[in-house]
Amino acid sequence: MNRLQERIVQDGVVLSPTVLKVDAFLxxxxxxxxxxxxxxxxxxxxxxxxxxxxxxxxxSGIPLAMATAxxxxxxxxxxAKKKRAITQGDAVWTAPAYSFTRQESYHVSLxxxxxxxxxxxxxxxxxLAEGSALTALTEIVHQAGARVVGAVVAVEKRFQSGRxxxxxxxxxxxxxxxxxSMSANGITFAQDDESRTPEVMLP
Amino acid sequence: MNRLQERIVQDGVVLSPTVLKVDAFLxxxxxxxxxxxxxxxxxxxxxxxxxxxxxxxxxSGIPLAMATAxxxxxxxxxxAKKKRAITQGDAVWTAPAYSFTRQESYHVSLxxxxxxxxxxxxxxxxxLAEGSALTALTEIVHQAGARVVGAVVAVEKRFQSGRxxxxxxxxxxxxxxxxxSMSANGITFAQDDESRTPEVMLP
Numbered sequence: 007m008n009r010l011q012e013r014i015v016q017d018g019v020v021l022s023p024t025v026l027k028v029d030a031f032l033x034x035x036x037x038x039x040x041x042x043x044x045x046x047x048x049x050x051x052x053x054x055x056x057x058x059x060x061x062x063x064x065x066s067g068i069p070l071a072m073a074t075a076x077x078x079x080x081x082x083x084x085x086a087k088k089k090r091a092i093t094q095g096d097a098v099w100t101a102p103a104y105s106f107t108r109q110e111s112y113h114v115s116l117x118x119x120x121x122x123x124x125x126x127x128x129x130x131x132x133x134l135a136e137g138s139a140l141t142a143l144t145e146i147v148h149q150a151g152a153r154v155v156g157a158v159v160a161v162e163k164r165f166q167s168g169r170x171x172x173x174x175x176x177x178x179x180x181x182x183x184x185x186x187s188m189s190a191n192g193i194t195f196a197q198d199d200e201s202r203t204p205e206v207m208l209p
Numbered sequence: 210m211n212r213l214q215e216r217i218v219q220d221g222v223v224l225s226p227t228v229l230k231v232d233a234f235l236x237x238x239x240x241x242x243x244x245x246x247x248x249x250x251x252x253x254x255x256x257x258x259x260x261x262x263x264x265x266x267x268x269s270g271i272p273l274a275m276a277t278a279x280x281x282x283x284x285x286x287x288x289a290k291k292k293r294a295i296t297q298g299d300a301v302w303t304a305p306a307y308s309f310t311r312q313e314s315y316h317v318s319l320x321x322x323x324x325x326x327x328x329x330x331x332x333x334x335x336x337l338a339e340g341s342a343l344t345a346l347t348e349i350v351h352q353a354g355a356r357v358v359g360a361v362v363a364v365e366k367r368f369q370s371g372r373x374x375x376x377x378x379x380x381x382x383x384x385x386x387x388x389x390s391m392s393a394n395g396i397t398f399a400q401d402d403e404s405r406t407p408e409v410m411l412p
Binding site: 030031039059069072082084085087089090108116117119 | 238245275279284292297
């Protein structure tokens with residue numbers, strides 16, 4: 007197991023067969039050094055891909071996007087917003103999404119000024135489940151005419167449909183902790199998880 | 210001028226006498242290395258204060274909270290949520306707030322598990338205007354019985370009431386870029402801005 011997987015075993019809580027609570031260290035209270043290590047692992051295979059921007063959706067993707075952008079040499083990251091701010095104006099890319107943890111529909115929006123056809127994008131997020139946030143982000147990237155090198159998430163629930171939906175849109179997903187199944191009795195990580203290869207191994 | 214002030218002059222846009230757009234580098238598209246420098250400056254005067262947690266409100270405070278928490282030695286940071294997630298459960302501290310940029314009332318919430326009477330807290334945010342987010346966060350800190358060493362923001366609009374409201378709650382504010390006035394013709398930074406003292410000077 008890598009350090010993230012160990013932390014999930016130690017501090018994660020399986021609330022139901024589909025809901026994993028990792029808010030002790032990843033998406034409410036955050037361990038910033040763990041996140042920096044995750045960012046280094048997220049960036050590693052893409053160091054020579056000419057990535058110009060790291061993209062995520064507010065709010066829980068932001069720490070990971072920052073760590074990944076730093077690991078890619080300090081390139082900018084952009085977080086799509088779930089509600090439009092008055093400072094954004096009308097020139098936005100936008101796509102619909104649905105949050106299962108908040109049980110609501112929303113629109114993801116991103117100012118056109120910060121994503122264009124010249125961009126090469128790495129998408130990151132904390133958790134991949136049904137893939138709603140990342141498929142919306144992919145739609146936005148397509149609208150902008152930018153190129154995606156892939157998506158990388160900290161935790162993937164393999165038994166949900168996110169990976170498949172993204173594959174249908176042409177986006178390859180990597181996960182640092184891919185979960186095959188989980189229950190109150192324990193968590194089974196995917197054996198083919200890419201975090202097990204040296205290039206993305208966490209310390 | 211410090212590096213943040215220079216960047217505001219270079220890339221900030223004054224949309225109205227009260228609205229400053231800094232979403233090219235601070236709160237939509239983000240320059241992660243600038244944010245790391247800001248975090249170091251935010252943390253500097255509090256290195257020996259025994260701070261146990263950095264607190265902010267999602268989403269735009271998150272990069273700064275992470276950078277500040279790293280600069281304080283990798284202590285955890287916690288971001289209060291604007292909408293409760295199902296993973297949070299009922300054990301939350303909560304306080305009302307109002308967003309002027311989104312023109313809506315909301316409740317800030319923070320799981321009780323991540324803030325208690327043993328905590329010593331540094332609050333951070335990107336922009337201080339009317340102080341709604343930080344006064345709500347202060348209320349939460351009071352509910353938890355934690356101790357606040359202060360609040361620090363990247364940008365403060367001095368001509369709005371945030372600093373005064375926080376002072377009335379016993380919270381001292383530092384700003385790295387305090388703005389006395391602004392218009393399409395230019396921005397005047399506060400001369401007494403604490404970012405001008407060596408200890409919090411940005412590179």
